[in-house]
Amino acid sequence: MxxxxxxxxxxxxxxxxxSAKPGTKVIAGGTNLLDLMKLQxxxxxxxxxxxxxxxxxxxxxxxGGLRIGATVRNSDLAADPRVRRHYGVLSRALLAGAxxxxxxxxxxxxxxxxxxxxxxxxxxxxxCNKRNPGSGCAALGGFNRVHAxxxxxxxxxxxxxxxxxxxxxxxxASVETVNAKGESRVIPIAELHRLPGNTPQIETTLKADxxxxxxxxxxxxxxxxxxxxxxxxxxxxxxLVSVAAVVEASGGRIRSARLAFGGLAPKPWRVPQxxxxLAGAxxxxxxxxxxxxxxxxxxxxxxSNDFKIPLTRRTLRAVLAxxxxx
Amino acid sequence: xxxxxxxxxxxxxxxxxxxxxxxxxxxxxxxxxxxxxSGRPDAETAPGLVTVxxxxxxxxxxxxLDPRTTLLDALREHLxxxxxxxxxxxxxxxxxxxxxxxRRINSxxxxxxxxxxxxxxxxxxxxxxxxxxxxxxxFIEHDGFQCGYCTSGQICSATGMLDExxxxxxxxxxxxxxxxxxxxxxxxxRERMSGNICRCAAYPNIVAAxxxxxGLPT
Numbered sequence: 001m002x003x004x005x006x007x008x009x010x011x012x013x014x015x016x017x018x019s020a021k022p023g024t025k026v027i028a029g030g031t032n033l034l035d036l037m038k039l040q041x042x043x044x045x046x047x048x049x050x051x052x053x054x055x056x057x058x059x060x061x062x063x064g065g066l067r068i069g070a071t072v073r074n075s076d077l078a079a080d081p082r083v084r085r086h087y088g089v090l091s092r093a094l095l096a097g098a099x100x101x102x103x104x105x106x107x108x109x110x111x112x113x114x115x116x117x118x119x120x121x122x123x124x125x126x127x128c129n130k131r132n133p134g135s136g137c138a139a140l141g142g143f144n145r146v147h148a149x150x151x152x153x154x155x156x157x158x159x160x161x162x163x164x165x166x167x168x169x170x171x172x173a174s175v176e177t178v179n180a181k182g183e184s185r186v187i188p189i190a191e192l193h194r195l196p197g198n199t200p201q202i203e204t205t206l207k208a209d210x211x212x213x214x215x216x217x218x219x220x221x222x223x224x225x226x227x228x229x230x231x232x233x234x235x236x237x238x239x240l241v242s243v244a245a246v247v248e249a250s251g252g253r254i255r256s257a258r259l260a261f262g263g264l265a266p267k268p269w270r271v272p273q274x275x276x277x278l279a280g281a282x283x284x285x286x287x288x289x290x291x292x293x294x295x296x297x298x299x300x301x302x303x304s305n306d307f308k309i310p311l312t313r314r315t316l317r318a319v320l321a322x323x324x325x326x
Numbered sequence: 327x328x329x330x331x332x333x334x335x336x337x338x339x340x341x342x343x344x345x346x347x348x349x350x351x352x353x354x355x356x357x358x359x360x361x362x363x364s365g366r367p368d369a370e371t372a373p374g375l376v377t378v379x380x381x382x383x384x385x386x387x388x389x390x391l392d393p394r395t396t397l398l399d400a401l402r403e404h405l406x407x408x409x410x411x412x413x414x415x416x417x418x419x420x421x422x423x424x425x426x427x428x429r430r431i432n433s434x435x436x437x438x439x440x441x442x443x444x445x446x447x448x449x450x451x452x453x454x455x456x457x458x459x460x461x462x463x464x465f466i467e468h469d470g471f472q473c474g475y476c477t478s479g480q481i482c483s484a485t486g487m488l489d490e491x492x493x494x495x496x497x498x499x500x501x502x503x504x505x506x507x508x509x510x511x512x513x514x515x516r517e518r519m520s521g522n523i524c525r526c527a528a529y530p531n532i533v534a535a536x537x538x539x540x541g542l543p544t
Contacts, residue, residue, distance in 0.1 A: 006376060006393035006439050031435045034396070035416050047393070049440055075429075079495045084503045095498040099521025100487065102417055104429045105436060235498065235520035 002043040009050050012211065017180035018048045020209035026050055028071050029106040031098075032114040040124055041115075041131055055109075055213055058082070064219035067176075070109030070212045074164065075100065077108060087217060089225035089244050093167035096229045099236050109212035112165055112175065112192065113204065116158035116266075117238055119143065129155045130200040145304040146238065149312075150296070151265035156200030157302055160193060160267050161238050167227055169268035170244035170260035174216050180209040189215075193267035203266075223248035223256065224323045230263075230315050239263035241308060241315045247278075247323035254278045254324060259316070261295065264308060271295050283324040288317050378442050382407065383451025393439050398422045400438035401448060409449035409478045413523075420522035423479040423486075424448050430486030432521075449478035452485065461485050464535040468544070472526035483522045484536045490518070491540070510540055 009015035019026045023045035027033055036042040055069040058080050066087070068077060077083055078094035098106065106114075120126045120138035127136035139147055139157050147157040168189050175187045192204055206212070226245045231237040242262035248255040257278040261269040274294035281287045292313040299309055320326075375390045382405060389404055398415075401407045401424070410433055413421030417435040424433045425447040433446075452459035461481050464470070471477040491510050499517045500508040508514060515533050524532065537544045 001394045003374070004393060005374075006437070027437075027440070030437065030440065031417055031432070034435050034437065038415065047437075051440060075490075075495070079493075084496060088503050091496070091503050092498065095496065095500075099417075099420065100490065100518055101420060101423055101430050101432045101483065101521045102435070104426075104486075105431050235517050 001037050002040060002045075004044050005046045007046065007048050009048050009053055012050075012053055012055075012178050012213065013180060013182045015048050015050050015053065016178055016182075016209050016211045018046070019211055020180055021046065024048060026211060028110045029073070030110075031102050031106045032110065036115060036122075039122060041122060050211070061216060065217045068108050068215045068217070070214055071107045074098070074103040074106045074108070074111060077164075078103065086220035087167075087171060087225070089170055089227045089246060090164070090167040090217070092225075092227035093163040093229075093242075093244060096227060096239075096242070097163040108164070108215055111162055112168075112212060112215070114162060115203070117161045118147065118158040121158060130158060130196070130203075133199070133201050140302060143304055144302045146240065146263075147302060147305050148265050149299045149301055149305060149308045150261075150269055151195045151267065153196045153198070153200070155198055156196035156266070158196070158200070158266060159263055160265070162268070163227070163229065163239060163242060163262060165189065165193075166239075166242055166260045166262035166268040167244040168215060168217070169270055170246055170258045171217050171221065172258075173218075175212055176214040176216060177206060177210040178213050179207060179211075184213070185210070186216075189268070190270065196266055200266075221246050221258070226319055226322055228315060228319050228322075230311060241311050243315055243319045244268075245319045245323055247320070249283070249324040252324050252326050253282045254280070254320075257320075257323075259291075259295070259319075261312065264299075264312060269295075271297065273297075278320075283320045283326055285317075288320055289313075291320075292316050376439050378439050380438065380441060381443075381445040383447055389438065391438055393437060395438045396434050397424070397426075397436050397438045397441060397446070398433035401433060401446070407448050407450050410482075411475055411478060413476065413479075418523070419476070419479075420483055421476050421479040423483040423522065425482055425486055428486070428489065430483050447482070449482055452481065459485070461488075461535070461539040464538040465532070468531045468535040468538065469528070470532040470535040471524070471528050476522060476524045476526075480519070480522045480524065480532055483519060484532075484539065487515075487518045488536070488540050510537075510542060512537075 025044035027047045027049050055071040057069045059067045061067050074094050078091045083091045120128050121130050126138040129137050148159045173189045175192050178184045223246050229239045229242040231239055239262045244260040246258040257275050274291050277291050376393055378389045378391055380387050401410050410424055411421035413419035415434045417432040422432055422434040423430050427445050461484050494507045496503050496508050497517045499513050515536050534544045
């Protein structure tokens with residue numbers, strides 16, 4: 001690990017101002033950042049620790065939703081009785097991620113900002129446009145089993161590894177930030193992560209001096225909530241494909257559906273046109289085929305990850321069968 | 327006094343290093359030599375070091391550390407508490423699991439300096455004046471290990487896991503998340519312990535040991 005100076009932030013504004021300095025990184029749980037620092041994928045010259053800032057509360061909002069502080073631990077969020085009862089898709093997605101030890105440490109804000117688990121991003125001896133812009137992408141012609149089939153570019157085919165963010169995308173969460181001047185901003189979660197295009201090193205729409213302070217959930221949506229994760233082993237592995245679903249249905253007919261996908265793209269993936277095709281439809285094989293085709297519009301494999309296309313169809317079918325009891 | 331205890335351990339370790347292949351071993355710690363001498367009176371003025379108060383197994387310690395020092399390295403290299411193991415050093419194996427303010431974490435993936443003022447319990451702190459913790463006794467009774475390298479992490483993790491279960495926490499395999507206190511079945515135990523890898527594959531015996539410690543029929 002490269003040498004750095006350590007500072008404990010005593011106010012949000014100071015933390016935001018410090019984070020704008022080149023070479024400075026904000027640390028909360030640190031479970032991803034320190035891992036990357038050990039490998040020198042990240043080598044900040046200064047760490048600003050925000051763990052002692054009062055960002056660790058889960059509060060009811062006047063609208064009937066929840067406001068989750070940025071340093072609320074993943075385990076605490078998953079275990080909150082309100083989340084377990086009203087936002088089951090979020091609780092399940094959190095519990096699907098990492099291990100209990102990591103969830104006790106990892107935070108809400110950090111989970112949103114975690115980096116890809118692309119093998120080549122982690123291997124500093126290999127070219128990677130995300131780690132070293134302009135150096136090329138070793139995944140394109142390499143082992144790309146875990147890589148994106150949607151939203152990628154010829155510069156980068158890395159996926160976003162978060163489960164939590166996929167559930168939050170299905171729940172239409174919004175992200176609150178504060179900057180060095182103390183100004184706050186609300187970003188719909190759909191707009192937090194960027195697609196790689198020609199600048200895969202820029203992963204979010206956050207400004208340099210902006211810190212995530214909270215994630216707000218709207219009131220619980222009606223319907224069944226499901227998080228289904230398909231992976232190489234039963235526990236403690238990243239998603240090959242995951243689906244966060246909120247489905248209102250009765251008698252096999254779907255009234256409304258929200259479907260967010262993980263493991264497929266550089267950000268949690270949601271296709272409104274696909275969801276519209278489900279409204280008022282019965283969840284039969286024909287409907288599911290049409291919907292899956294709409295979800296996979298523009299999808300392409302890169303060799304080792306071709307399987308993700310049929311796997312997405314099958315996972316979607318299983319989720320809709322569970323949601324409609326068919 | 328407690329500081330002295332840390333110093334005594336450190337000196338002993340330094341002697342071992344000097345007697346052995348000192349140069350190579352010191353390099354492997356990844357820390358500048360000055361950080362290893364942090365108990366010296368001039369340590370606090372040494373450039374780049376930070377002072378960290380840690381309560382470890384009920385004892386207060388004041389350490390002067392390079393900010394890069396992970397909690398695991400602070401425990402092993404500075405306090406000579408070598409029960410917590412360094413397996414992968416990337417949070418994947420669980421051998422370094424300790425309890426931080428009662429909650430299980432990977433001590434390899436956090437910096438000691440982030441935990442100033444907090445309480446850490448390691449495997450050395452679980453037993454009570456020579457009497458084994460029930461989880462330790464159960465691991466012995468059920469032969470929950472072969473080589474033993476993962477065992478201290480398994481036992482610390484299992485202890486934290488039972489506290490989570492008693493607090494009513496659910497897991498990915500809990501069918502009804504809204505259920506106040508999910509039953510601790512074998513499937514639940516396996517899912518909740520998935521952050522601890524055992525290369526000897528002593529898993530069936532680990533599950534049996536945990537069930538005994540939880541007061542469940544084995």
